[in-house]
Amino acid sequence: MRRAVVVLLGGALVAGCGGEDAERAEVRSYLTRVNEVQSAQKDVLVRADTVLRGYAESKPIGAPALEGVEADVRRVRAEVAAVRPPAAAREVHDSLLAIYDLDAELVGEAVRMLEYQDAAPEALAPLDKASSRLRRDLDRAKTAPAQARALDRFGSALGRASKRLDLLDVPVLLEPAHAAQVKRLGSTRALSSQLESAVRNKDSRRVATLLLRFRKNTASKRAERRLTRSGIKAYTARLQELTEAQTELGRAQARLNRTFRTS
Known part of the structure; x- marks a missing residue:
């Protein structure tokens, strides 16, 4: 099951024609800043994606491969959370943070499952x-x-x-x-x-x-x-939650785009 941990908000999300009012400018500034934060941490997020997909696909992933990944994901999440969204972008912001929360939880659960399946x-x-x-x-x-x-x-x-x-x-x-x-x-x-x-x-x-x-x-x-089969089956079900969260982020982006769409 392939998924993307790096969720970059499209720069064209609120692009419009002609002049740009203050609210649109605030949203654009917010999206730009979030993109910058995530781009700077791309290696961390790609690493998380690689090891989590590997575990779900029954590849030989050991607990050491996941060491520090949860803390890294939570750190990036904190940096994204620190970017204050304007009111119009609050839904997109919350949806993005929900994805990071799920990512961190999945990493933590993967580590505990690997340790348990050894013990x-x-x-x-x-x-x-x-x-x-x-x-x-x-x-x-x-x-x-x-x-x-x-x-x-x-x-x-x-x-x-x-x-x-x-x-x-x-x-x-x-x-x-x-x-x-x-x-x-x-x-x-x-x-x-x-x-x-x-x-x-x-x-x-x-x-x-x-x-x-x-x-x-x-x-x-x-x-x-x-135990191994049960763990992977349950983990795959949790990954579906992440897919649904990403879908919801896409919907939130679309709603934001419609809000600022010019006629």
Whole structure:
């Protein structure tokens, strides 16, 4: 999805024929100044555009590539905000600032998502070892108490993984995926506890039923890919908001132009 971060207001926006009244001159002066501010910061805005589009297109963008970009975008936004618009250009001014706000928010969310997508798999990684140990211990266990102890150890590993996930800084766009992951861990831990109880009670029918559900819950290792796909999907939806904001800026420009159009 391609978009432009650099939103320059057209110099011909309020061009007219003949003389120019004071209000038209104020608007033209405002547009000129805003163009100058943005042109001077073009490299910053192009960098933001490049890394954000790269993330949305699933390119290998790391958190270091985004370092400082949010602060840079907010700095340019502050410089644009400092240009005081005349009353006639207020709508255009507000629409432009809204685009900068969305840009900065998107950069911040991208950084947090990248950091989370690195940290979440790391928090879950010990479960692979715990799952392998569980299978090995269950294969070797000759008694119900030994099997129950193996399940108890695995349940504890699930609890520790849940606590590690709880400590992560979860970006807003990944909150649903994070909640689903935590819920899945909780469900697996509950099944582990129920299975442990059934084993201790030597309830073979319940053990068989719970074992099928337990294996299904612990079989998937696609958590990292699911998180990445969820993040990019949510991020792409936010980019659509930016496209809509740019469209609204174009409408505001058109309305301003009509206001000063000479007959």
